[in-house]
Amino acid sequence: MTFRITTALAALAVATPALAEVNIYSQRQPELIAPLTDAFTEATGIETNTVYIDQGLTERLSAEGSRSPADIIMTVDISRLSQAVDAGVTQAVESETLSDNIPAEFRDPGNQWFGVTTRARIVYASKDRVAEGEVTTYEDLADPKWQGRICTRSGTHPYNLALTSAMIHHHGYEAAKAWAEGVKANLARKPQGNDRAQVKAIWAGECDISLGNTYYMGKMLEDPEQTEWANSVRIVFPTFEDSGSHMNVSGVAMTAAAPHREDALKFMEFLASPEAQQIYAEVNYEFPVKPGVERSELVQSWGNFTPDTVNLMDLSALRADALRLMEEVNFDG
Ligand code: FE
Numbered sequence: 001m002t003f004r005i006t007t008a009l010a011a012l013a014v015a016t017p018a019l020a021e022v023n024i025y026s027q028r029q030p031e032l033i034a035p036l037t038d039a040f041t042e043a044t045g046i047e048t049n050t051v052y053i054d055q056g057l058t059e060r061l062s063a064e065g066s067r068s069p070a071d072i073i074m075t076v077d078i079s080r081l082s083q084a085v086d087a088g089v090t091q092a093v094e095s096e097t098l099s100d101n102i103p104a105e106f107r108d109p110g111n112q113w114f115g116v117t118t119r120a121r122i123v124y125a126s127k128d129r130v131a132e133g134e135v136t137t138y139e140d141l142a143d144p145k146w147q148g149r150i151c152t153r154s155g156t157h158p159y160n161l162a163l164t165s166a167m168i169h170h171h172g173y174e175a176a177k178a179w180a181e182g183v184k185a186n187l188a189r190k191p192q193g194n195d196r197a198q199v200k201a202i203w204a205g206e207c208d209i210s211l212g213n214t215y216y217m218g219k220m221l222e223d224p225e226q227t228e229w230a231n232s233v234r235i236v237f238p239t240f241e242d243s244g245s246h247m248n249v250s251g252v253a254m255t256a257a258a259p260h261r262e263d264a265l266k267f268m269e270f271l272a273s274p275e276a277q278q279i280y281a282e283v284n285y286e287f288p289v290k291p292g293v294e295r296s297e298l299v300q301s302w303g304n305f306t307p308d309t310v311n312l313m314d315l316s317a318l319r320a321d322a323l324r325l326m327e328e329v330n331f332d333g
Contacts, residue, residue: 142182
């Protein structure tokens with residue numbers, strides 16, 4: 001009897017030498033990731049396990065150390081990617097597929113992280129109460145003509161910190177601080193909620209414009225409860241006075257302790273493939289990083305725009321300054 005069980009276990013061990021799987025720690029919502037992991041499993045037969053971690057991704061990986069089951073992290077915002085690299089929880093990945101498919105400006109020069117999509121931080125403007133051409137630059141949002149008309153999420157949310165970092169990059173700390181004070185003076189209400197909640201507030205008549213990321217328009221149109229909010233606004237691409245519209249990335253990195261390195265690399269390469277890039281475009285309404293992959297029809301309908309030329313690493317380096325600035329002006333207070 002004992003012999004038989006041992007044999008059976010041995011046979012099982014031979015049949016599955018090292019389980020083909022990739023463990024993902026994701027700071028992106030599960031429904032955004034599932035279409036990609038499903039397509040990856042279909043294409044390769046490699047299973048994926050996704051753990052959704054809203055806060056403290058880097059801290060968790062640090063705490064788990066070499067025992068961490070995670071192979072991959074997926075997150076948004078350049079500062080979160082840089083934070084993981086700085087904490088030493090990622091590893092460099094050499095891959096021709098990744099360097100061929102992802103333009104240099106969207107990946108770490110040391111190959112520690114790779115951007116897989118981009119998005120713009122734009123203005124949602126009330127169709128009824130904001131005239132064509134009324135929204136121009138980010139700088140102009142501090143103009144008293146917007147008094148009582150702007151809604152936004154917290155000034156210390158990564159999306160707004162990246163925008164503030166870009167403002168510091170273009171104009172210097174003091175001018176950026178004056179700008180943030182001006183925007184604060186124009187707020188219709190204290191910063192609260194997420195990007196979609198601001199559009200709801202426009203729909204409800206509480207404010208006329210809000211800051212938000214582009215893909216939320218697509219997400220709101222998909223949700224029966226939010227379609228009306230989406231239809232009450234249009235997307236306007238503001239620019240910096242001397243540059244273009246503010247951009248950020250979502251990205252991927254391999255963890256330092258990755259137990260399934262080879263399969264994790266296959267997953268990263270899959271995310272940069274035309275198939276996955278198209279899923280990002282069609283399902284998530286993001287901008288693909290791989291040249292030649294089209295934006296979705298809906299995203300194209302928002303029109304063309306000029307992206308800001310600031311380097312993502314420069315933005316990341318200014319994050320601490322941006323946080324201090326937002327605290328100094330007590331933006332959320
Ligand atoms: Fe988001």
